[in-house]
Amino acid sequence: MxxxxxxxxxxxxxxxxxxxxxxxxxxxxxxCCTGGLVYSFIGPSRxxxxxxxxxxxxxxxxxxxxxxxxLIGGYQKDLRQIQKHIDAGEPDKALKEIDTxxxxxxxxxxxxxxxxxxYTALHETDNALASLDQITDRTQERWYRMREQVLLDQxxxxxxxxxxxxxxxxxxxxxxxxxxxxxxxxxxxxxxxPKLALTYxxxxxxxxxxxxxTCYYAGVAHFHxxxxxxxxxxxxxxxxxxLSEKLSExxxxxxxxxxxxxQNDA
Numbered sequence: 234m235x236x237x238x239x240x241x242x243x244x245x246x247x248x249x250x251x252x253x254x255x256x257x258x259x260x261x262x263x264x265c266c267t268g269g270l271v272y273s274f275i276g277p278s279r280x281x282x283x284x285x286x287x288x289x290x291x292x293x294x295x296x297x298x299x300x301x302x303x304l305i306g307g308y309q310k311d312l313r314q315i316q317k318h319i320d321a322g323e324p325d326k327a328l329k330e331i332d333t334x335x336x337x338x339x340x341x342x343x344x345x346x347x348x349x350x351x352y353t354a355l356h357e358t359d360n361a362l363a364s365l366d367q368i369t370d371r372t373q374e375r376w377y378r379m380r381e382q383v384l385l386d387q388x389x390x391x392x393x394x395x396x397x398x399x400x401x402x403x404x405x406x407x408x409x410x411x412x413x414x415x416x417x418x419x420x421x422x423x424x425x426x427p428k429l430a431l432t433y434x435x436x437x438x439x440x441x442x443x444x445x446x447t448c449y450y451a452g453v454a455h456f457h458x459x460x461x462x463x464x465x466x467x468x469x470x471x472x473x474x475x476l477s478e479k480l481s482e483x484x485x486x487x488x489x490x491x492x493x494x495x496q497n498d499a
Contacts, residue, residue, distance in 0.1 A: 308338060315347050319354055327351050342368045349379055358387050374410035377403045397423070404433045412443035418450050427454040445474030449484060461491045 241306050318327035329349060335344050352361035361383045368376060370421045377399060384395050397420040405409065414437035421430035434451045435497035441447065452467030468484055476484065 237356055270459070277370055308334070316350075319347075319351050322354075324351060324355055340367075342370055346379065349383070353379070353383050353386060356386055358383050361386075372406060372408060374408055374413060377408060377410070377466075393410065404436075409440060411437040411444055411447065414440070415444065415447045417451060418447075418454070420449060422453055422457070424458075427457040430454045431458075443474055445471045445476045446480065448474055449476055449480050452484070453487065456487050456491070462493075465491060 278361060300497035311330060315327050315330045315334070317322075318330060327347070330352070331344055331347050335341075345368050349361045349364040351370075352364060353360070362380070365376065365380050365383065370376070380399060381396065384392055384399065387395075389395070396416075400413055400420050403413040408414075414433045418432075418437065419429070420432040421433065431451065431454045434447055434454060437444065437447045438451065446494035448467050448471035452464045452471060455461075455467060464487070471484065472481075473477040
């Protein structure tokens with residue numbers, strides 16, 4: 234009997250620490266089995282009945298923890314398989330896997346992301362946007378980056394305006410993404426609001442101080458505010474971090490204007 238108790242406690246600990254089973258169920262298994270073991274030594278005459286009941290409860294918790302872990306593991310495995318089908322250009326297989334997953338477990342944000350990615354790969358932008366609109370948690374960078382990808386695939390005349398609104402919404406919601414914050418800063422510059430641009434760009438720089446693009450736009454914002462010395466420092470830092478060819482050419486224009494002591498709009 235004692236051996237069974239010890240084995241069950243060990244199973245609960247292994248499940249919790251190594252195999253990452255359900256924390257609550259594993260703890261319940263350990264508590265029940267430990268209680269049963271202790272009670273078998275210090276309990277009254279009915280100790281065998283009580284300790285056996287605790288042992289069985291512990292075993293049930295271990296089994297439930299294992300089953301829950303299997304479900305989670307199987308779910309994640311199916312999601313990875315869907316991603317493989319999308320990457321391999323097998324939309325029919327991916328869609329079938331998604332339908333099966335949703336019928337088995339229910340529609341979740343993860344399956345909706347999978348649908349959105351699949352429809353984006355197929356250039357079905359309306360379906361992709363519809364899938365993203367059903368996602369409940371829209372505070373993650375992933376949601377905004379995927380929506381950006383779908384919008385870029387559109388041919389709508391107001392695509393630029395939709396992208397600008399997307400970047401500003403992400404920044405206003407406090408999404409901690411250096412890329413989205415930098416793009417929000419760029420949008421503010423286009424809307425002649427360099428002060429707000431600097432707010433977002435400074436946040437982006439804190440999150441990713443190695444981004445030359447962020448430094449460049451910070452320099453542009455200070456340029457439009459008339460802070461030429463500070464703008465030059467940001468441009469120097471941007472050059473050190475690395476810039477695209479286009480931004481490097483744009484920066485040369487700003488440097489020339491600073492050298493002239495003249496502030497003009499690009």
